[in-house]
Amino acid sequence: MASLLQGRLPASEDLLLMQNGTMMRKVRSRSWKKLRYFRLQEDGMTVWHARTVGGSAKPSFSISDVETVREGHESELLRSLAEEFPLEQGFTVVFHGRRSNLDLVAGSVAEAQVWMAGLQLLVxxxxNMDQQERLDQWLSDWFYRGDKNQDGRMTFQEVQRLLHxxxxxxxxxxxxxxFQMADTSQSGTLEGGEFVEFYKALMKRDEVQELFENFSADGQKLTLLEFVDFLREEQKEGERAPDLALELIDRYEPSESGKLRHVLSMDGLLSYLSSKDGDIFNPACxxxxxxxxxxxxxxxxSSxxxxxxxxxxxxxxxxxxxxxxxxxxxxxxxxxDIWDGPNGEPIVYHGHTLTSRILFKDVVASVAQYAFQTSDYPxxxxxxxxxxxxQQQTLASHLTEILGDQLLSTTVDGLLPTQLPSPEELRRKILVKGKKLQTLEEDLEEEEEEEELELQLEREGEPELEPEVQSEPEGPELSPRSQDKRKRPKxxxxxxxxxxxxxLKSVSFHSFAHSRDHYRFYEISSFSEAKAKSLIKEAGNEFVQHNAWQLSRVYPSGLRTDSSNYNPQELWNAGCQMVAMNVQTAGLEMDICDGLFRQNGGCGYVLKPGFLRDAQSTFYPERPVGPSKAQILRIQVISGQQLPKGAKTKEGTIVDPLVRVEVFGVRPDTARQETNHVENNGFNPYWGETLCFRVQVPELALLRFLVKDYNWKFRDDFVGQYTLPWTCMQQGYRHIHLLSKDGISLHPASIFVHICIEEEPEEAEF
Structure with missing residues (x-):
């Protein structure tokens, strides 16, 4: 079964050379640099490596795991070895998620160019593959793995091994x-097309067939009116159902005659349900x-x-x-975190620890290059x-020189603001948060005075005087408010x-009353996780009101030396804006964080609910009363599709999957329930169980769907997850496309559910 990728690619000399293989130096550190033989496999989807040409090879990486390829000069590791290897011969393979980059040095510039161009072509x-092409490629990959002797056909013994x-x-x-039904050539083996038919037979979706027949009068097709009924009754699409039905038939019905007649086949319905339109996450979000x-x-x-x-x-x-x-x-x-470095160059590292050090100017250069690749917002x-x-003067120089026009160095309009600017006003701007000698008002006043002096000097034609050189000051920093301008200490x-x-002037937090009386809207306080949580318990409503007019940043405890994370939800409930996470650490907490910021274009900014933006808000995070009625969520967990093995699943065994649904929100809403496990079936398990949740404040709630491999002896093993905001959830029959711990797609792994949300009924009066 030929790789789908091969059919999509133009004839490329680079790919042929990559399939012949190349000796390259794999670089892990300044001291670990070893020659390895890298070769692109015939499937066009995997790169293997060996110690020598013709040596025992093993997989190095899959093309689907690669995010991009960078030139040698963009790698800090390769730059540090520039005296040993020409940077033009080096390149970096960057992977999705948290997997470490792969730095390689080819034997010549030409060889490096071949691999960079070839890999980027494949990536x-x-x-650019669509949904069907991705599935076809997934099948091609499995065929390649199952065809042990690589003869392009599979025996029944090979198929049995592959099923496992x-x-x-x-x-x-x-x-x-x-197998015999799919073997139409009666050769005793399955070739490419026959293997696809075998897979389709394996993947027969009885639960979708039943759904199709419930709405189809003849069991053969859904007419336009029948499909509109399905969209309106089950998918809760309301008034848009008639127009949407026409769009979806045109998009997902595989038959041209079906499109012309405005009908949907069983294959068309399944294609829609498996698509982004049939996803649990609302495409409008x-x-x-x-x-x-x-x-x-x-x-x-997102912080x-x-x-x-x-x-x-x-x-x-x-x-x-x-x-x-x-x-x-x-x-x-x-x-x-910036500290004095050698040769007058500030360095960045975790102070008083053994963490390695990097140059501040390299950090700023990277920020300048990547700041707005994902989002245009500040x-x-x-x-x-x-x-x-x-070295502070050096910091200021690097910021202004490297960032240039990207750096915000005065107010957006040069005038004194009455509130913080919006993300829209600050598009493609980089802001500095830190300590400040004086108020913004004094800054603008001084700028005005300097401009007037310059104009006066120009009119009088006098040379501008050189400013006096200031010596390095001594003594503690004092509040500008307590300083007389003429007698201000250094x-x-x-x-x-x-x-x-x-x-974003950093100020110490004393109390909410002190902040109201002494601080301005552009001053920001930072809180340790312990301090923030205690304030929420002691004065939750005051914290909500504080965050309605001033920014707050919360950071993890210094005791988290393993870079673990706290749950950000409790802090969002109080309206804290910058809840800082150790994004290098995967897990439940980062799933929740990723879930919130998955909406709104992944731009890193999510508008808080109205009751958290009101400076007179009466909302108490610990004793919440939602602004609207509580909602009842019923989730029928129906089935799973092509679930992968867990990281701890023993070789030769098959997963016993269960689904856990978790709700995160205000304390009374936080809950979890799970299905029973299905034994020995990760391919098409069926649960058919309904879970029910009551949520008081849906505006703050997130849902996490977690698939685990049941283990009665030890802790259940993680298989996949997906997390999303309650407000972005679509009702009806939906697929949930699972992600790995690193947030990478586990395509085509999914779970099929039915979602129903209702307002809690009024209590009956007697």
């Missing part, structure tokens, strides 16, 4: 019956759909903690890759400044760096 082809790999345990007699003209403090902002780290906080690796990954996943607030650099006066904060902080 682009995979990225695909998580299917089937009666051998029934498997043989399906995928682009930027929210109002982006409100003040910054009205939004949740990263210790952004420079790829591992733990004690001896993990610091890398600009941390910033690149955070920005590409939509983070809009990045943390930078990026915030949260500076933790531990530098001396001289400060440890450098004025040129202070001037770059405009809307």
């Amino acid at each position: 682009d082809a995979v990225t 790999l695909m998580n299917v345990e089937m009666d051998p007699d029934y498997a043989l019956q399906l 995928l682009p930027v759909y929210q109002d982006m003209t409100q003040p910054l403090n009205h939004y949740y902002i 990263s903690h210790n952004t420079y780290l790829l591992g733990d906080q004690f001896c993990g690796q610091s890398s600009v890759e941390g910033y690149i990954r955070a920005l590409k996943r939509g983070c809009r607030c990045l943390e930078v 990026v915030i650099l949260s500076l933790e400044n531990h530098c001396s006066w001289d 400060s440890v904060l450098c004025p040129s760096l202070s001037a770059l902080v405009v809307y």
